Amino acid sequence: xxxxxxxxxxxxxxxxxxxxxxxxxxxxxxxxxxxxxxxxxxxxxxxxxxxxxxxxxxxxxxxxxxxxxxxxxxxxxxxxxxxxxxxxxxxxxxxxxxxxxxxxxxxxxxxxxxxxxxxxxxxxxxxxxxxxxxxxxxxxxxxxxxxxxxxxxxxxxxxxxxxxxxxxxxxxxxxxxxxxxxxxxxxxxxxxxxxxxxxxxxxxxxxxxxxxxxxxxxxxxxxxxxxxxxxxxxxxxxxxxxxxxxxxxxxxxxxxxxxxxxxxxxxxxxxxxxxxxxxxxxxxxxxxxxxxxxxxxxxxxxxxxxxxxxxxxxxxxxxxxxxxxxxxxxxxxxxxxxxxxxxxxxxxxxxxxxxxxxxxxxxxxxxxxxxxxxxxxxxxxxxxxxxxxxxxxxxxxxxxxxxxxxxxxxxxxxxxxxxxxxxxxxxxxxxxxxxxxxxxxxxxxxxxxxxxxxxxxxxxxxxxxxxxxxxxxxxxxxxxxxxxxxxxxxxxxxxxxxxxxxxxxxxxxxxxxxxxxxxxxxxxxxxxxxxxxxxxxxxxxxxxxxxxxxxxxxxxxxxxxxxxxx
Amino acid sequence: xxxxxxxxxxxxxxxxxxxxxxxxxxxxxxxxxxxxxxxxxxxxxxxxxxxxxxxxxxxxxxxxxxxxxxxxxxxxxxxxxxxxxx
Numbered sequence: 240x241x242x243x244x245x246x247x248x249x250x251x252x253x254x255x256x257x258x259x260x261x262x263x264x265x266x267x268x269x270x271x272x273x274x275x276x277x278x279x280x281x282x283x284x285x286x287x288x289x290x291x292x293x294x295x296x297x298x299x300x301x302x303x304x305x306x307x308x309x310x311x312x313x314x315x316x317x318x319x320x321x322x323x324x325x326x327x328x329x330x331x332x333x334x335x336x337x338x339x340x341x342x343x344x345x346x347x348x349x350x351x352x353x354x355x356x357x358x359x360x361x362x363x364x365x366x367x368x369x370x371x372x373x374x375x376x377x378x379x380x381x382x383x384x385x386x387x388x389x390x391x392x393x394x395x396x397x398x399x400x401x402x403x404x405x406x407x408x409x410x411x412x413x414x415x416x417x418x419x420x421x422x423x424x425x426x427x428x429x430x431x432x433x434x435x436x437x438x439x440x441x442x443x444x445x446x447x448x449x450x451x452x453x454x455x456x457x458x459x460x461x462x463x464x465x466x467x468x469x470x471x472x473x474x475x476x477x478x479x480x481x482x483x484x485x486x487x488x489x490x491x492x493x494x495x496x497x498x499x500x501x502x503x504x505x506x507x508x509x510x511x512x513x514x515x516x517x518x519x520x521x522x523x524x525x526x527x528x529x530x531x532x533x534x535x536x537x538x539x540x541x542x543x544x545x546x547x548x549x550x551x552x553x554x555x556x557x558x559x560x561x562x563x564x565x566x567x568x569x570x571x572x573x574x575x576x577x578x579x580x581x582x583x584x585x586x587x588x589x590x591x592x593x594x595x596x597x598x599x600x601x602x603x604x605x606x607x608x609x610x611x612x613x614x615x616x617x618x619x620x621x622x623x624x625x626x627x628x629x630x631x632x633x634x635x636x637x638x639x640x641x642x643x644x645x646x647x648x649x650x651x652x653x654x655x656x657x658x659x660x661x662x663x664x665x666x667x668x669x670x671x672x673x674x675x676x677x678x679x680x681x682x683x684x685x686x687x688x689x690x691x692x693x694x695x696x697x698x699x700x701x702x703x704x705x706x707x708x709x710x711x712x713x714x715x716x717x718x719x720x721x722x723x724x725x726x727x728x729x730x731x732x733x734x735x736x737x738x739x740x741x742x743x744x745x746x747x748x749x750x751x752x753x754x755x756x757x758x759x760x761x762x763x764x765x766x767x768x769x770x771x772x773x774x775x776x777x778x779x780x781x782x783x784x785x786x787x788x789x790x791x792x793x794x795x796x797x798x799x800x801x802x803x804x805x
Numbered sequence: 806x807x808x809x810x811x812x813x814x815x816x817x818x819x820x821x822x823x824x825x826x827x828x829x830x831x832x833x834x835x836x837x838x839x840x841x842x843x844x845x846x847x848x849x850x851x852x853x854x855x856x857x858x859x860x861x862x863x864x865x866x867x868x869x870x871x872x873x874x875x876x877x878x879x880x881x882x883x884x885x886x887x888x889x890x891x
Contacts, residue, residue: 381887499872500880569816608847616848620857624864640816692844696851699835699858706832707865709825718873724886726879733886 244282246292248304249314249352252279253321253345254365260341261334268337272325275341279348280318291354299414302354308681312535313351313471315679317344319665320463320542327550327658328456339372340460347464351471355414356404356429359472363400363436366465367393373457374449382452388729389449393465396435403428419476430477437469437520438513440489444729446513447497451505451562455553458505462512462549463542470519470538479526484607487524488615490517491622497727498629502720504562504638505552508545511588511630514622515541521619522603525610528682533602535680540595540669544587547662548634551581554651554659555638564633564720569643577651578639580659587666589631589701590623595666597697598673598688605686624704631701632708637720832858 256275263271288311292304306314321344331337346369350362367390374386407425408414419426438446446466450458477483491514498510515537522534554577555570556562571578583594590596600623607616650656669676677684711717773780814820836855846852 495868496872496875499869500876569814571815605847611847613848620860621864621868624861625868627861628865628868643814643816690845691842692846695835695838695842696844696857699832699839699855700861702828702832702835702861703855703858704861704865706825706828707862708869709821709828711865711869713822713825716873717869718876721880722883724881724883725876726881726885 245285246304247282248292248349248358249283249286249306250279250317250345250348250350250362252282253348254342255345257338257341257345260338269329272329272337272341273322276318276322276325276344279345280322283314283318283348293354299357299408300355301357301414302416303358304352305354305416306352308679309475309531309535310351310471312539312679312681313467314348316467316539316542317348317351317464320344320546323543323546323658323662324456324459324463326661327459327553327655329654330652331454331456333376333454335372336376336454336457339369339376340456343369343373343460344464347468350468354416356400356407356416357414359416360397360401360404363432363468364394364397366468367397370461370465373460374453376454376457377452379452385449385452388732389445392435392445396432399428399435400432403430403432416475418478421477421480421482426476430480433469433472433476434486435469436465437473438466438490438516439486439520440493441728443490443494443513444727447494447506447509447727448729450509450512451503455557459546459549459553462508462545466512466516467538467542470516470523470534473520474523474531474534478523478531480524483520483524484612484615485524487517487520487522488618488622490514490520492517492618492625495622495625495629497725498625498633500718500723500725502564502723504564504567504634505549505556507564507629507634508548508552511548511626512545514626515545515588517622518600518603518619521607521615525603525606525612527606527610529609529686530603530606532677532680532682532684532686533599533604533606536599536602536676537596539676540587540599540666543662543669544584544595544666547580547584547659547666548588548630550655550659550662551577551584552634552638554655557655558648558651559646562638563722564637565722567638567644567646568641569639570646570648571639572643573646573648574639574650576656577659578635580656580663581635581639583663583666585631585635587670589627590697591701592670592689592694592697593667594670597670598676601688601693601697602684602686620700624700627701627704628708632705 253275256271256278260268260271286304286306288306288308290304290306291302293300293302295301321341324340328336328340343366346362346365350359350366353359353362371386371390371393374382374389403425404414406428407419407423410423410425419429421427421430435442450461453461473483494510494513498507498514501507501510519534519537519541522530522537552562554574555567558574559567559570561567587594587596590600604616604619604623607619651659673688677686708717770777772778836858839855844852850856
């Protein structure tokens, strides 16, 4: 028995246990859901550091389990996030959501501990297939369509991964998922697959398209796992790829402009998520021990504060039925605790001193400065300040303060408050005591976040920014929240490509009509010709009299004799 | 509690102005702190007086103005994508 458990990849307990969720009902189901992440975490701890499980399948060597310091960071935070999200979603009676949430987490964890590309592919696709139900569970036409687009793109990413893997196998004979690096067709395809899931610029829009359409709890689940799995995969396979610095820098900068004008606050948070991924990608691109530590630490902190922000907006959605900035305001009266937790999340993502973002993002920015990437450094600084605007100010300000919208509702239910409270506690705890987090990072950390320079410069950056926001708000320069849709790269496949396809179809239809007309004409002519020859009056359809026939036979015979003699 | 704009609440314009001026005061103090703390920096420009403050202020201005421009370019009706499906 112990051997079987030892050969089960971490996370598989969540997958198997998740499938059994519908068999238990009521309170027992809640206990079951809470127990699964705990048991799975203990299962993970039972593996020693450096553990490898290798099996032979046909001629290939697979490594379904690889435990090392890099994968462990993700293993820890995934379990923690799963536990907190399960607490947050204890009110959910919808079996579809409960099964899909837990199996999705399990698939993501198993993918992180995959030591070969085939195992990675299997769980990569499983995260896509299990998580789409969290979007569909909203059970609206919008969510159905958004979920479909999400599924197509996610599965497409998996297909690219598989194609890249097969080509890589042919070129190198290896399936190992270690450092890959760009350069060959196989690894380039794998890079693209990771890039789609990591929401690289122009490949990003599935994220902002689908996450805000998921259920209240579904978005909290989604925010933690898929994109961070891609960050892990990039850190494992493409650390030190310089192109990633520029991709990451772009990712940090452009979503914040959209975040300013977006009205759906969960979509604002999705843009913000995209921006935070950019910091992690920059860390991977630099590829030093400091920067990779930064990426891992930032992924860890980010999962917590982003979940906290999505939880608070989820609670607002749950109680008021909307998260549109244009409809909300003054909710601090009805939901004071949720407001406080939201502000803690906002302070953490803004990297305020004493909050978690401060001690993780600075690792990456310092690594950028150490590498003398001046342009990247300045853009990251701009993007760090930009985070204050959308996630730090906009989300809490427009929902809980701003102006009194007149909405009066109940405070979030106790289990949601508990989940938010625990997450907020961790955000502050990590911010004040970063050492425990630093100790689990892949490489030894020699970094002190709390220096006078760092605290003062960071406070200047954030507070002057906030002051400018206040000024622009007073001067009515700040764009008001408006009910709107903002076009982003999804416009290409939701509007431009269908329109182009329609145009092609119209042209094709025109030519088809002409071609069919021409064909009909020709067929008519042919039939007429045949009719003339073989019809009732036709030459070849006449019945010949016996005399005629005998005459013709005599002529042919005579001709034959003549030719014979000659 | 009645609905409508509250004169005294945390969401009243008055509170907004109070917070704003407090923020201004703190920013001034932070700028002063620059004079007394020797900054350990990577790049020369970081050492300029209140570089981070000015950078933060300008970032906000540029970001918001650019976003207003972006809105002109990309903003559509809320049901833009739903219209086909009706």
